[in-house]
Amino acid sequence: MTSSIEIQRVKSSKIASVDFDNLPFGSVYSDHMLTCDFVNGKWQEPKIVPFAPITLDPSAKIFHYGQSIFEGMKAYKDTDENVMLFRxxxxxxxLNKSAERLVIPQIPEDIFMDGLKALLEVDSDWIPTNDGSSLYIRPFMFASGTGFHASPADAYKFIICSAPSGPYFAGKVKVLIEExxxxxxxxxVGYAKAGxxxxxxxxxxxxxxxxxxxxxxxxxDNSHQFIEEAxxxxxxxxxxxxxxxxxxxxRILDGITRKSILQIAEDNxxxxxxxxxxxxxxVxxxxDGSLKEMFGAGTAAVISPISGFGYNDNDFDLPELENPYAAQLKKLITDIQTNKSEDPYGWRVML
Structure with a gap:
């Protein structure tokens, strides 16, 4: 499908205006996006078009009933200019598991994968090579069908956009345990990536x-006695x-980074x-000093160390460790993602 996808290229790229040494996260957008519509009961042919605003009817059901789901991914480029995805x-x-829960038509795997590969080929120059940077990729689907009746829409739109990005978090974070x-x-719908x-x-x-x-x-949600996500x-x-x-x-998202960390930790x-x-x-x-580390794990930050937490009007600081698991695991997973080490799991997909 990759070769048959219609491509409408921008007349003039804006890449020269981007400072790749000082990238914010997710707010500078590459030149193109992939779009595909679901109408008349089936997905249409995907196409790549210039990144631009979307026009929707005010009665589009996304605005009224919230049928919207998304994913988060990253593309990397190594020193040999190879482009890579991670799982x-x-x-x-x-995405399709989320779609099922929100009664959104599932996206065919070939549209997702071939469309993604074609988009990355077109916008390959937008993939940063600086340490800690990547091309953040946002696939999403939403209800574009119209009507005020409270029911699933009859039309949907699938889009993939991308944004060259620096690190999501800088340094450690301090968190509050919710009571x-x-x-x-x-x-x-906690397990779904619903907007x-x-x-x-x-x-x-x-x-x-x-x-x-x-x-x-x-x-x-019941007792507030068990921690679930960060x-x-x-x-x-x-x-x-x-x-x-x-x-x-x-209630808890089946995180891809989470699964990867568990596998890498066990194997090390x-x-x-x-x-x-x-x-x-x-607490x-x-x-008693046995709490050594806490960290969040997800696509955007990969691993985000927690420096301390608050609970019941008390604050607790975590110790500064010489070689924390967070740092070890982040290096192991990012080395696989960026082709700096072997990938024994087959997670790295070269384009």
Missing amino acids: PLENCKR KYARAANGG GNYAAQFYPTQLAIDKGYNQVIWTD GAMNIFVRINDTLITSPTSD GIDTEIRKISVGEV EAAK
Whole structure:
């Protein structure tokens, strides 16, 4: 399909105006985007067009009923100008899992993969080579069909955009363990990458920021006694020499970075556990010194170390370690992503 995708190139690229040595995250956009429409019960032919605003009818159901899902990916370029993706089929599968939950037509794998490859060929020059930088890729789907009736739409749009980006977070973050609000509930859409999940996070996160924290640690919706995610990322807790993360569920996203970290940790002799982690256990471990590390894991940041946390009006600082698991694992995973090491798992996809 790659060779048959219609390509409408920009008349003049804006790449010369971009400072690749000082890239913000996700706010500078490459020249083109891939679009594909679902109408009359089937997906149409994808095409690549100049990055530009989208025109929608005011009655488009995305505005009224929130049928919107997305993914986050990265493309890398090594010193030989090879372009690489990291486990892209996992993103396609997860997008379709989200689509099923929100009654959005699933995107065929060939449209997703061939369209993505064609887009990266067209915008290859936009992939940064600076350490810590990458081309952040945002595939998303939403309801473009019209009508005020509360029902699934009859038309949808699939788009892939990209943005050359620097690091998502600079340094460590301080977090607040949430005691009132919940990110998701049993039977809900927490496991899907639905836009509304993130919109609902903004208010409690802003309350935490107002108190001097950078982000929120989400707890379970029923008792608020078990930690589940760190902001928009999965969370890992190191107690003594064991790395622990919460099991996935209706409420917790099945993170691709999370799965990769667990595999790499186990293969490098780090003990791991997938189980519920109570707030009380974390607080007690912080008090007795057995809590060594906490970090978030996700596509954007890869691994984001946590310097300390607040809970019940008390603050707890984490120790400064000489060779933390967070740094070890981030290097191991990013070396695979950027072709600086062997890939024993077959995760790296060369284009």
